[in-house]
Amino acid sequence: MASGGRHRSERGYNTNGRAGSFHHPLAEVAVSLGSDESLRVTYLVRATAAGIAARAEALMLEQTVELPRATAGRDPWVVAHILGNVESIRPAGDDLHRVTITQPLATAAGDPAELLNVLFGNSSLQPDVVLADVELPEPAFAWLPGPRAGIAGLRELAGVTGRPLLATALKPMGLRPDRLAALCGLFARAGMDLIKDDHGLADHPFCPFEARVEACLRAAEDAGRETGRVAVYVPNLIGAPDRIARQLEFARAAGAKAAMISPMVTGLPTLAQFASQSDGLPLFAHPSFGGVLRAEAPALFGKLFRWFGADAVIFPHAGGRFAYSRETCGALAAALRAEHRCVRPAFPAPAGGIKVERVAELLEFYGPDAILLIGGSLYEGAEGLFERTRALVERVARAAAEAVS
């Protein structure tokens, strides 16, 4: 994977002079197709200086017509309305270039799935190409749902302002619903804001989805009666689309206020479908299976995940069990929170082996608009899970108070 992808500023976006309005569900907004709006996509391409112009042209053709220009060009309508342009080629290192292509938005057919085809379909298979950045014009957000709740909505759900939200994960796989619910209640009483299933908790016979969700929701409510504040339990949705639909319906009916999905396991269009559903829930996105793709993390997790409907995106923070650089993490968080006239900001949720001791660093690095997801390191040590959690909660509250004063 290409490291250190820098996030491009949003300056190129045509976002001035229009009234901002969140739209949801997407069906309410007319799809603007056949417009002359363009999408802009940037790739890191390995090629010599002498060869890059031809390589960039071939890359542009690959995304849509899959034919040489001479062949595709026999039809003037195709040239005018389908073919893109190589907008810029900039050196990015030894035999490395940043190639930016603009292309009619209409090629995406108003379809989140087709968008992936025209951004990085066949070219994803070419080892000299990395998807580095994507910019979409406003009409794209007539059919891309974006976050349902976003940062403001999740803050409202959790009842937290002015500081990062604290989240943890119920684990390990193998525990029965009553054991996971007991953990959920403990974390809730200790003051966690969000308590999510581990992404590996599925619908195992030893821990059925329905029993787990019911038990954990009730445990969070019971704890809420003690503490005066109900922690948000976030069940993990996993399966083929029909199964996820049933899980989502069950969770909502049982009282869940948010849910988690792994968009690269389920497919990004599946995320978009459930994010667009009128009676759906805010969705946390887990990066599981997402490392397979030759795309920079900020583009995939920071932009596409948000545009396809994630309200919060979990990703590995630098220095944990995963090798993301601080620069990548910063760019990913910036992409999730970047101002956008059509799409709500989404929460960055750094995770992945973060030690409790690193909380001060995380607070400083991400600032208040983050969800700090600390799972495994709380579990370490045989005793005192409640006390360790409580200490973490107080540390975050204290740091937030100091930042304000």
Add this chain to the structure above:
Amino acid sequence: MASGGRHRSERGYNTNGRAGSFHHPLAEVAVSLGSDESLRVTYLVRATAAGIAARAEALMLEQTVELPRATAGRDPWVVAHILGNVESIRPAGDDLHRVTITQPLATAAGDPAELLNVLFGNSSLQPDVVLADVELPEPAFAWLPGPRAGIAGLRELAGVTGRPLLATALKPMGLRPDRLAALCGLFARAGMDLIKDDHGLADHPFCPFEARVEACLRAAEDAGRETGRVAVYVPNLIGAPDRIARQLEFARAAGAKAAMISPMVTGLPTLAQFASQSDGLPLFAHPSFGGVLRAEAPALFGKLFRWFGADAVIFPHAGGRFAYSRETCGALAAALRAEHRCVRPAFPAPAGGIKVERVAELLEFYGPDAILLIGGSLYEGAEGLFERTRALVERVARAAAEAVS
């Protein structure tokens, strides 16, 4: 991307001594969970000889419990039924090792989506790890559909024995349904066996799905009345799951005998869902968006695509616009066609900028059980598309006859 992944032989599979039976739909077979069957997954891991044992242990823990062994091990049931074992560690180059892990099949919860989590969920995000191979015990194929038609079924559909099937693609994006249908009719009259949509043909306003499918099916039928044999037109399904369901229903009702899907765009579990549908169609799988940085192509396209339900898998042949090696292509094809007691063989469909002139080489490389997918190079040259197609068809027929004689 790791190059040159070698395909492991299937010898490790426990496939002897049982009656072979294809099962479909999956709902007919009882799910064997809580059994002590194991899945086996092999990774290429970058680590020093001194560090590899600890790294392999951490990798195994990451897939399920996401906790250190000391923490996860507090629950003996978890240790006995969830944790895997590092089965072998073999040197595979400088600071490179092949790590094989076995793990209870029950961790996958009888769910194709959860299988991806436990095979390559979090670990896909770790840059020192490449998914190299997967082996599943027979009970997994109670809930993984495998190909509906497979090689034998698609041969029957196309009415072709003893030689590779010839396929081409309708393109470019931008043509209206009548233009694409005219191409479809031309290819059919020239003797193509299979005529598929380009994977970028979606539900564009300038070429709606329904109009295109109707027009192309009718064109193939009309040509069939002339030639006495109806070419199989394969429409491209693309969208979120609900949209694909509508497209599939329309295509089937209109008379389509097969369809295409891009499983990495739509999500592999979506493929499994439609492959499991009792009134579904045989499915061609396109590799779009599947450019894998950290999974070897034979494991992803050769095994997972087949197991999740693809009847034919399209992939770039060596020497085209994509950089797959001959070794990778051979391993991919071998994985698709490997004998398996529970899963039908699937067709390899090499593609990706294959020149007409290379057909002899492809015939020799893949043998008869292949679909040769030749698109763009047929279109090159302003005139004579029918004659070029006809010549290609005759060349393949001749080569097949020579091989037999």
